[in-house]
Each structure stands twice: as C-alpha cells, then as structure tokens.
Amino acid sequence: MSAQLEETDITGKEVRGPLIHRQSAWTRVTHWVWAICLFFLLLSGLQIFNAHPALYIGQESGFEYDNAVLRMQAFNTPDGPRGRTTLFGQTFDTTGLFGMSGPEARPQFQGFPGWATIPSFRDLATGRVVHFFFAWLFVATLFVWFLASFLNGHLRRDIVPRGEDWQALPGDVAAHARFRFRHGRSYNPLQKLAYATIFFVLFPLIILTGLTMSPGMDAAWPWLLDVFGGRQTARTIHFIVMVLLVLFFIIHVVMVVAAGPINEMRSMITGWYRAEPGTPGQEGDRP
Structure with missing residues (x-):
C-alpha cells in the first residue's frame, strides 16, 4: 500500500x-x-x-410436500439423530451446523444454529x-x-x-x-x-x-x-x-x-x- x-x-x-x-x-x-x-x-x-x-419455488409448500429446493432437518438414524441438508435433491450430512447443532448432551434440532x-x-x-x-x-x-x-x-x-x-x-x-x-x-x-x-x-x-x-x-x-x-x-x-x-x-x-x-x-x-x-x-x- x-x-x-x-x-x-x-x-x-x-x-x-x-x-x-x-x-x-x-x-x-x-x-x-x-x-x-x-x-x-x-x-x-x-x-x-x-x-x-x-425453500420452495411456486405457491405450494409445507412439511407434507416433497418439492423443496432447500431443506434443513434432523433425522433419526441407527447411530442417533443427524442433521441433514437437502439442496436440489442432493442430501448432505451437516450435523453440527445445519439441521442439528449444539452440544451433544443438548442438541438443537433446527435449521441454523442458535449462535x-x-x-x-x-x-x-x-x-x-x-x-x-x-x-x-x-x-x-x-x-x-x-x-x-x-x-x-x-x-x-x-x-x-x-x-x-x-x-x-x-x-x-x-x-x-x-x-x-x-x-x-x-x-x-x-x-x-x-x-x-x-x-x-x-x-x-x-x-x-x-x-x-x-x-x-x-x-x-x-x-x-x-x-x-x-x-x-x-x-x-x-x-x-x-x-x-x-x-x-x-x-x-x-x-x-x-x-x-x-x-x-x-x-x-x-x-x-x-x-x-x-x-x-x-x-x-x-x-
């Protein structure tokens, strides 16, 4: 400079x-x-x-629909709950950041973490x-x-x-x-x-x-x-x-x-x- x-x-x-x-x-x-x-x-x-x-495109939306272009959720698995993010049909494990975050003893089941x-x-x-x-x-x-x-x-x-x-x-x-x-x-x-x-x-x-x-x-x-x-x-x-x-x-x-x-x-x-x-x-x- x-x-x-x-x-x-x-x-x-x-x-x-x-x-x-x-x-x-x-x-x-x-x-x-x-x-x-x-x-x-x-x-x-x-x-x-x-x-x-x-997130959706168009008018229809809701938890019962499967037409989301982006979705952040928590799912139960044999190894316990995991956070998953689905983007245009592609699913990623985002445990600890999106879908499920926070300490292991008290996890937060939400899209974005509380912080x-x-x-x-x-x-x-x-x-x-x-x-x-x-x-x-x-x-x-x-x-x-x-x-x-x-x-x-x-x-x-x-x-x-x-x-x-x-x-x-x-x-x-x-x-x-x-x-x-x-x-x-x-x-x-x-x-x-x-x-x-x-x-x-x-x-x-x-x-x-x-x-x-x-x-x-x-x-x-x-x-x-x-x-x-x-x-x-x-x-x-x-x-x-x-x-x-x-x-x-x-x-x-x-x-x-x-x-x-x-x-x-x-x-x-x-x-x-x-x-x-x-x-x-x-x-x-x-x-």
Missing part, C-alpha cells in the same frame, strides 16, 4: 499523495447504519427461517419484531442515501458506470486479482459495478421480495405475487439475495484489508482519504 501512496522524487525525498475529502457525511452515516441493519436483519432473518427451514440467530433461542415473535424494525430503518436509510446522492452528484459520479468504466473493467479485474489497487479520487470500474449491482439490483430485490411475503402488502399490491411467481418463490429469492449480500460483505472486507485498512477506514469514518501521488488536487482539497 505504502508503495502506491508514496513515491520518491529526484532528490530521494519521499512524496506522499494528497489527502482528499472523498466521502460525504451522508455516505458515511448511511454506510454504517446499513452495516448495523444488515447484521440484525441477517440474524433475525435466520430465526424466522428456522420456523420452517425449507447465528437473534434471539439465540427459538422465539419467532421476537425475531419478527427485530427483523421488521431494522427492515424499515434500512428502507428509510436507503431513501435518504438515494436523495442525498442524487443531489450531491455522488450517484452519477461514483456509482453509475460510464462508457470508459466498461472499457477499463477487464484491466481493473486483472489488477484486483493481483491485489494491485488504485487509490484515486473516484471509485474504480469494479467498485462502481459492484456498488451499482448492490444499490440497483440486490437492495430493491430484497426489499420487494420481503414485501411480497407480507399478506397485508399482497392485498395492497397484488401485482407483487405475479412479479415474483408467488410468495414461496419470493421467499426463496429473498434467501438467495441474502446469501449474495453476505458474500459481498466478505469480499468487501477482504478488499478493504488488502487495499489498506487504515486509509479505507479513515475514509468511511472521517471522509479523508490518502490518494496516490499525482492525484489531481492539493492537500486538504475538498471536491
């Missing part, structure tokens, strides 16, 4: 890149609110999933209260972010990929694969594509599929059921998007560490970012 943010001039003196104000207060605040919301949404969502740990849910014990009512609270906080924060980002130009400047971004994307992917990062004023093409996918595809999908699972919203907006092919399909899409967001979070953290955690964290806490030498703008410049 230091080799990219510092270079040596002809006299042998180290020259540091300019410190620029890269992230607005709106971006920083909403970023951390989303992080908190998604944490509670994930763990409370797994609590809700455990009430019926199976991964809020609350850590079976309490669907509390899980739903927590989930709905942070879901609406998430939606409100997303609305604020879209409004502020539209007005201050962040959406157009840093999120929506342009023609030159698409042209530079293959080279940027190759640079990321070699852990070579550009520390500039704006986001690189891969960042823009990733953030645009999150904001314009995954976030709307997880919100709309969540609304589709609500009988009240189905009565008000019956077209949601037609768009997503039924409540059970919406539940499956909701789960898949959750998995994709978790994967994005993991990759996001890895990239932050690889690109320089101090510089990246300072940017999202204070707004100030150390760019590469030669980046347009002087020390303390505010775009």
Whole structure:
C-alpha cells in the first residue's frame, strides 16, 4: 500500500499523495447504519427461517410436500439423530451446523444454529419484531442515501458506470486479482459495478421480495405475487439475495484489508482519504 501512496522524487525525498475529502457525511452515516441493519436483519432473518427451514419455488409448500429446493432437518438414524441438508435433491450430512447443532448432551434440532440467530433461542415473535424494525430503518436509510446522492452528484459520479468504466473493467479485474489497487479520487470500474449491482439490483430485490411475503402488502399490491411467481418463490429469492449480500460483505472486507485498512477506514469514518501521488488536487482539497 505504502508503495502506491508514496513515491520518491529526484532528490530521494519521499512524496506522499494528497489527502482528499472523498466521502460525504451522508455516505458515511448511511454506510454504517446499513452495516448495523444488515447484521440484525441477517440474524433475525435466520430465526424466522428456522420456523420452517425449507425453500420452495411456486405457491405450494409445507412439511407434507416433497418439492423443496432447500431443506434443513434432523433425522433419526441407527447411530442417533443427524442433521441433514437437502439442496436440489442432493442430501448432505451437516450435523453440527445445519439441521442439528449444539452440544451433544443438548442438541438443537433446527435449521441454523442458535449462535447465528437473534434471539439465540427459538422465539419467532421476537425475531419478527427485530427483523421488521431494522427492515424499515434500512428502507428509510436507503431513501435518504438515494436523495442525498442524487443531489450531491455522488450517484452519477461514483456509482453509475460510464462508457470508459466498461472499457477499463477487464484491466481493473486483472489488477484486483493481483491485489494491485488504485487509490484515486473516484471509485474504480469494479467498485462502481459492484456498488451499482448492490444499490440497483440486490437492495430493491430484497426489499420487494420481503414485501411480497407480507399478506397485508399482497392485498395492497397484488401485482407483487405475479412479479415474483408467488410468495414461496419470493421467499426463496429473498434467501438467495441474502446469501449474495453476505458474500459481498466478505469480499468487501477482504478488499478493504488488502487495499489498506487504515486509509479505507479513515475514509468511511472521517471522509479523508490518502490518494496516490499525482492525484489531481492539493492537500486538504475538498471536491
């Protein structure tokens, strides 16, 4: 990282890149609110999933059906109970993680283990209260972010990929694969594509599929059921998007560490970012 943010001039003196104000207060605040919301949404969502740990495509569902695309259950065997996960007809022994978890003396027979849910014990009512609270906080924060980002130009400047971004994307992917990062004023093409996918595809999908699972919203907006092919399909899409967001979070953290955690964290806490030498703008410049 230091080799990219510092270079040596002809006299042998180290020259540091300019410190620029890269992230607005709106971006920083909403970023951390989303992080908190998604944490509670994930763990409370797994609590809700455990009430019926199976996913279906279409309208029909239930314990008496054998049409699940994903099912986590516990089964009695000659050697005792075991946890099993069935995915698209393929069954895996997932004892200790999915279907059956916890200590051998007091096993938990549920989809996801208690340490991964809020609350850590079976309490669907509390899980739903927590989930709905942070879901609406998430939606409100997303609305604020879209409004502020539209007005201050962040959406157009840093999120929506342009023609030159698409042209530079293959080279940027190759640079990321070699852990070579550009520390500039704006986001690189891969960042823009990733953030645009999150904001314009995954976030709307997880919100709309969540609304589709609500009988009240189905009565008000019956077209949601037609768009997503039924409540059970919406539940499956909701789960898949959750998995994709978790994967994005993991990759996001890895990239932050690889690109320089101090510089990246300072940017999202204070707004100030150390760019590469030669980046347009002087020390303390505010775009």
